[in-house]
Amino acid sequence: MSKQQFKAESKRLLEMMINSIYTQREIFLRELISNASDAIDKIYYRALTDDKIVFDKDHYYIKVIADKASRTLVIRDTGIGMSREELENNLGIIAKSGSLAFKKENEAKDGHDIIGQFGVGFYSAFMVADQVTVISRALDSDTAFKWESEGADGYTIEPCDKADVGTEVILKIKDNTEDDSYDEFLEEYRLRSIIKKYSDFIRYPIKMDVSRSKPKEGSEGEYEQYEEEQTINSLVPIWKKNKSELTTEDYDNFYNEKHYGFDKPIKHIHISVDGAVRYNAILYIPGSMPFDYYTKEYEKGLELYSSGVLIMNKCADLLPDYFSFVKGLVDSEDLSLNISREMLQHDRQLKLIAKNIQSKIKSQLQSLLKDEREKYEEFFKAFGRQLKFGVYSDYGMNKEVLQDLLLFYSSKEKKQVTLDEYVGRMPEDQKYIYYASGESIERIEKLPQTEMVADKGYEILYFTDDIDEFAIKMIATYKDKQFKSVSSGDLGIESDEKDSKEDEAASQNKDLFEAMKTLLADKVKNVRASKRLKSHPVCFSTEGELTIEMEKVLKAMPN
């Protein structure tokens, strides 16, 4: 029996495909510019092995021309062009990618900057155009061909004239309908911003004729319009440049240009990794807290680029919550994208990158702490709370990463110290890391419970943040030392002699305590002699794991 081929209503299929793949119309321009860039890349790769081809950089560019009067938008490139067969195969067969084939052929060489792979991007033009014309002349060919289509009805190909090698894609932009306007795709400022957004780091110049005005000669106060060809994109992305060529000012400017923030970042981190997964990244630790940082509105994430083309605005998977304050971008050529190139196919590479980034951020924070203490304290003031949340959440899974980055106010130093510093100067007979919780440093200093510990010459960490005690409970022990609240029952410093004296006092005043207990029945659970009061007659304490401060926090939390 002979096999029948599937038949499909190709027009409907094309419409369905285009409209279900892409979430935003504007990406058609990203796709066409990416194709143009690939076409130039192909000449570039040819030139590497073919002496007859000279790759003169000035000759290779992409030009975008909008004409409102004829409602056309042209994307022109000086790339490798297409022969008649290539027009037929690459633009006539949906999901056929000449670029993927090229990449495979050239795998041995350095072909991995080529963007195309799925063979569908071109058709996204039909989201904004009702007719697409492609005029192309292939390298090594004298004749040019014109491919034309109004969608999936089919296409025509005929010979035509074209002076130079390369391709011109002409879109007849759709007329506005009642619900939709397409005029924006003929507006200079709009096209510019789309190019900036998605294609800023295409390696070849993307040029546009931009209208400008200048004072009219001879007549005061009057201006005249003129056109000027401008390169819209930034070409070489800052993250592909050599670190030694860049100054802190360059990084800071990039931070502001990208609108990561209006402040001056505390630190930038420039990463280039060429290992199991290749990627470049530029990350920033902001100088101040975004106004919405500790609210639900705040969205964490890094920009994600694939070979210089923007894929995702905020890729949340790249940052753990406790580093959600980090801004910046990641560019990798190793990502497996899904067909719309708006999402990722597998997250294996992404996970590797995320893990790598996490440890880089950590080590940078550690060196900031070590070498630039003041800056670190500034950072901690803004984002320390998030680190403590990080320790507390996920059942303390992240404490190893984060515990050395924490700072707490110290009774001894009268400033913020790390746990390492605290443990480093503990007297030999001190068993625990002591802490006291309260609303403010002043309040804590007045706590009766701190007196005895302080008298022993032991340092006390002051916890003034809600989350402090919860985080510490997760850490549990640091360098084999347990944490101990000064309000807890057994402080581990009472002497035996004092013990017996107080036991005696307890039994002698048993009746008094009983009476007090009855009087305060609805306020306290027990009244007993304390072993850690000195100049204060009385103090409150709790039994069990929770301290009074923690109970307050838990009570204040919405159920």
Ligand code: ADP
């Ligand atoms: P992809 O870029 O994923 O391969 P497209 O649908 O965007 O898919 O393009 C299909 C193919 O058409 C490309 O692989 C390439 O071979 C060819 N092509 C498209 N645009 C151009 C161009 N401007 N110059 C040369 N070839 C092109």
Ligand code: MG
């Ligand atoms: Mg493409």
